[in-house]
Amino acid sequence: MTAASDASLQAAPVHKARGYWATVGRRLMRDKVSVVCAAILLAILLAAIFAPLLHLADPYQGSMIRRLRPIGTPGYPLGTDELGRDMLSRLIYGGRLSLLIGILPVILAFCIGTSLGLVAGYAGGKVNTAIMRTVDVFYAFPSVLLAIAISGVLGAGIVNSIVSLTVVFIPQITRVAESVTTSVRNLDFVDAARASGAGPFTIMRVHMLGNVLGPIFVYATGLISVSMILAAGLSFLGLGTKPPEPEWGLMLNTLRTAIYVNPGVAALPGVMIFAVSICFNMLSDGLRSAMDIRN
Amino acid sequence: MLIYVLRRIIYVIPIVISVALVCFLLVHITPGDPLVAVLPPDASQELAAQLRAAYGFDRPLPVQFGLWVWKALHGDLGTSIATGRPVFTEVMRAVGNTFILAVTASLIGFILGIFFGLIAGYFRNTWVDKLATGIAVTGVSVPHYWLGMVLVIIFSVTLNWLPAVGAGPGGWAWDWAHIRFLILPAVTMSVIPMGIVTRTVRALTGDILSQDFVEALRSKGLLERQVFRHVVKNAAPTAIAVMGLQLGYLLGGSILIETVFSWPGTGFLLNSAIFQRDLPLLQGTILVLALFFVFLNLLVDVAQAAIDPRIKRS
Numbered sequence: 001m002t003a004a005s006d007a008s009l010q011a012a013p014v015h016k017a018r019g020y021w022a023t024v025g026r027r028l029m030r031d032k033v034s035v036v037c038a039a040i041l042l043a044i045l046l047a048a049i050f051a052p053l054l055h056l057a058d059p060y061q062g063s064m065i066r067r068l069r070p071i072g073t074p075g076y077p078l079g080t081d082e083l084g085r086d087m088l089s090r091l092i093y094g095g096r097l098s099l100l101i102g103i104l105p106v107i108l109a110f111c112i113g114t115s116l117g118l119v120a121g122y123a124g125g126k127v128n129t130a131i132m133r134t135v136d137v138f139y140a141f142p143s144v145l146l147a148i149a150i151s152g153v154l155g156a157g158i159v160n161s162i163v164s165l166t167v168v169f170i171p172q173i174t175r176v177a178e179s180v181t182t183s184v185r186n187l188d189f190v191d192a193a194r195a196s197g198a199g200p201f202t203i204m205r206v207h208m209l210g211n212v213l214g215p216i217f218v219y220a221t222g223l224i225s226v227s228m229i230l231a232a233g234l235s236f237l238g239l240g241t242k243p244p245e246p247e248w249g250l251m252l253n254t255l256r257t258a259i260y261v262n263p264g265v266a267a268l269p270g271v272m273i274f275a276v277s278i279c280f281n282m283l284s285d286g287l288r289s290a291m292d293i294r295n
Numbered sequence: 296m297l298i299y300v301l302r303r304i305i306y307v308i309p310i311v312i313s314v315a316l317v318c319f320l321l322v323h324i325t326p327g328d329p330l331v332a333v334l335p336p337d338a339s340q341e342l343a344a345q346l347r348a349a350y351g352f353d354r355p356l357p358v359q360f361g362l363w364v365w366k367a368l369h370g371d372l373g374t375s376i377a378t379g380r381p382v383f384t385e386v387m388r389a390v391g392n393t394f395i396l397a398v399t400a401s402l403i404g405f406i407l408g409i410f411f412g413l414i415a416g417y418f419r420n421t422w423v424d425k426l427a428t429g430i431a432v433t434g435v436s437v438p439h440y441w442l443g444m445v446l447v448i449i450f451s452v453t454l455n456w457l458p459a460v461g462a463g464p465g466g467w468a469w470d471w472a473h474i475r476f477l478i479l480p481a482v483t484m485s486v487i488p489m490g491i492v493t494r495t496v497r498a499l500t501g502d503i504l505s506q507d508f509v510e511a512l513r514s515k516g517l518l519e520r521q522v523f524r525h526v527v528k529n530a531a532p533t534a535i536a537v538m539g540l541q542l543g544y545l546l547g548g549s550i551l552i553e554t555v556f557s558w559p560g561t562g563f564l565l566n567s568a569i570f571q572r573d574l575p576l577l578q579g580t581i582l583v584l585a586l587f588f589v590f591l592n593l594l595v596d597v598a599q600a601a602i603d604p605r606i607k608r609s
Contacts, residue, residue: 133309136310137310137313137314137317138317140310140313140314140585140588140589140592141314141317141547141581141585141588142543142544142546142547142548142584142585142588143544143548144547144548144550144551145548145550145581145584145585145588148550148565148569149321149565149577149581150321152565152568152569152577153321153322153324153574153577154324225435225436228438229436229438229439232438233438233440233551236440236551236554237550237551237554237566237569238570239569252438252440252441252444256444256555259444259447259448259452260452263448263452263453266444266448267441267444267445267448269441270438270440270441270442270444270445271441273438273441274436274437274438274441277436277437277438278432278433278436278437280436281432281435281436282432285432
């Protein structure tokens with residue numbers, strides 16, 4: 001009996017029509033550029049997470065006698081920084097903080113912005129006006145200026161830099177979420193749900209969220225690229241983490257003085273920021289065209 | 296047209312007020328006393344109270360806001376805590392330099408972006424398109440402060456062609472002695488608008504080319520060159536709008552580039568204001584930059600309506 005039902009359960013998906021996200025996933029897998037970008041991102045992410053298992057040199061352990069060794073020095077494949085610390089180790093460990101402060105603000109803004117946009121779009125009327133006019137005010141500031149203003153006022157620190165970037169991205173995501181929701185709210189299936197007695201929260205959560213999440217998600221993946229650059233930029237200005245913590249933006253700043261001595265090593269942290277940023281951008285483009293199933 | 300412009304101006308008023316409010320409140324969300332930067336650590340209670348009264352920090356917030364706006368309307372943004380000079384003078388001196396940098400960068404970015412965008416959209420899915428979109432995605436993904444460093448490494452450190460930092464001797468002038476200081480920061484800054492304009496124009500060109508009227512123009516026997524002219528004309532309003540916005544972003548977001556190149560603009564000013572905890576200067580600079588951005592947006596909307604008759608009708 002149990003065995004039979006197990007078998008039927010396992011067999012079922014084979015005959016099932018492929019869902020939307022499965023189709024998108026399959027289309028994405030066929031896009032070589034997206035696959036390569038995803039692989040690079042995954043490699044950087046995994047290396048950062050499992051850095052302690054990689055038997056790297058201590059990223060905090062400096063030595064005055066081996067400062068600014070060039071790339072390719074035996075024992076230091078990517079050279080050493082201005083305090084003689086192993087660059088390879090610092091770049092990999094640096095990914096932990098850099099990815100956290102780059103990605104977390106987008107995730108937070110995605111959750112808050114989607115909720116706000118969904119409510120604004122579904123409720124319409126005064127609620128919509130209240131939310132969207134507030135959003136407009138934040139649009140009156142160039143995003144870099146806003147991020148730096150909030151961060152600058154709150155003071156240096158990882159939490160403050162995450163907060164300031166989240167505040168910058170919430171209005172942008174809210175706007176996208178609101179416009180998608182508004183375009184969906186008058187469709188027949190929403191009316192049908194309402195007619196069947198579903199309350200506003202059930203309609204938003206069960207019936208609309210799935211329909212609006214796609215475009216917002218694509219927009220958010222594109223934002224990660226901007227967020228990585230800005231987050232590292234805040235650290236670069238000295239508004240993020242503090243030395244000796246390895247973080248790409250901060251490393252770029254402290255290595256600035258070394259461009260006359262060892263330009264190759266000084267440029268390395270920027271290569272990491274660039275790589276992550278461009279991969280997220282291309283992945284976002286790939287995702288967008290994969291989701292555009294009509295074409 | 297006039298009605299449209301008036302409507303846009305009326306719409307801007309509440310935005311300007313809210314922007315002022317946000318700038319004002321920024322200082323009041325600060326942890327600690329806004330006077331902390333000027334007060335000696337062993338200051339007596341009386342001295343603190345005196346200074347608080349002198350700066351007006353002892354009044355209720357709405358009154359402070361009203362006074363601040365009233366003064367700002369008269370060109371008085373307070374005094375810099377660090378230098379003791381009026382904030383307005385400091386900001387205006389810096390705005391000129393930032394303007395030179397941002398406008399030059401926008402022009403470079405705009406010209407390149409239009410060029411790459413048009414050829415990419417026109418020769419869609421060819422190697423030309425792939426190259427142009429590759430350049431565009433690089434432009435929007437590159438951390439520009441890092442690109443600035445790389446350009447300094449190449450053109451200042453290695454080749455010794457251009458200076459690495461500063462804006463030249465004395466005040467600004469459009470001669471080679473000063474322009475050579477502008478080249479690297481302007482080129483660095485131009486990659487972002489270049490990437491964004493390329494992407495926008497490419498998408499626009501694709502959309503326009505797939506419209507029926509292009510087919511009609513071709514069947515009418517127009518040369519490809521003449522068809523191209525129509526494509527450009529159709530793409531212009533949106534491209535200009537995007538560029539206007541980008542100029543605003545560059546004006547407000549120049550801090551990273553100005554820090555890398557020690558360019559004496561508003562970003563540089565912001566940087567020192569932040570690290571010296573000079574809140575009036577910080578507040579004033581952000582207000583001026585945000586207002587510039589708001590008015591630039593207004594200008595873009597009006598210019599777009601002037602060029603594109605379809606907007607006025609809607």
